[in-house]
Amino acid sequence: MTSSDLIWMRPEGAGVGRPASRSRAEITEAAVRVADRDGLAGVSMRHVAAELGTGAGSLYRYVDTREDLLDLMADHVAGEYRLGPPTGSWLDDLVDVGLQAREIYRRHPWLPELVLTRPVAGPNGLDLAEHVLAVLADHPAPDGDKVVALALLNAVVAANAQFEASSVDVLRGARYLAHVVARGEHPHLAAIRLGGDGGDPLPTALRRVLGGLLPVD
Structure with a gap:
């Protein structure tokens, strides 16, 4: 010891x-x-x-x-996850894990910092990893890619949670962006729609990240 x-x-x-x-x-x-x-x-x-x-x-x-x-x-x-049996749709199951993670981070705003800076897996964390690997058991990707997928899933959702928590600073930055764009010096910034369509962007982002890392031929 x-x-x-x-x-x-x-x-x-x-x-x-x-x-x-x-x-x-x-x-x-x-x-x-x-x-x-x-x-x-x-x-x-x-x-x-x-x-x-x-x-x-x-x-x-x-x-x-x-x-x-x-x-x-x-x-x-990490014991707050509800980990049911795989449904047969690995991407849906992983997105569900990500959305559950977001709710856990919202309940515990201090958690993203720990996930991003000191990722230590205890008993509940290992149960989560086992669940993700069970979901991906039939996926043809190498085992290493599956482990990276779990790490990326955690990192993306934790970073998103930190972004949500910093809404005051985001609003301050948005005001400055609007001020600069109004002068006409950044046409490409002016052309993008930062507000999106009002929907929840996280599920789509997770699908793109995970689908890119774990493609199925």
């Missing part, structure tokens, strides 16, 4: 001779509540302990570091 082992590789316990009064799941749920309310910056041993009504020192009997907490949190919310 080394300090670099992931939290799920270590036995859950409360220290020698100490009866367990908490569980990792309970601590993780408290950390998720803190992050949902205060963002990732609000997640600390002290704040999570306060959420549980205890002292920060007591958490170290169950979780070694804040990094452990972040791993546990990201995997915990």
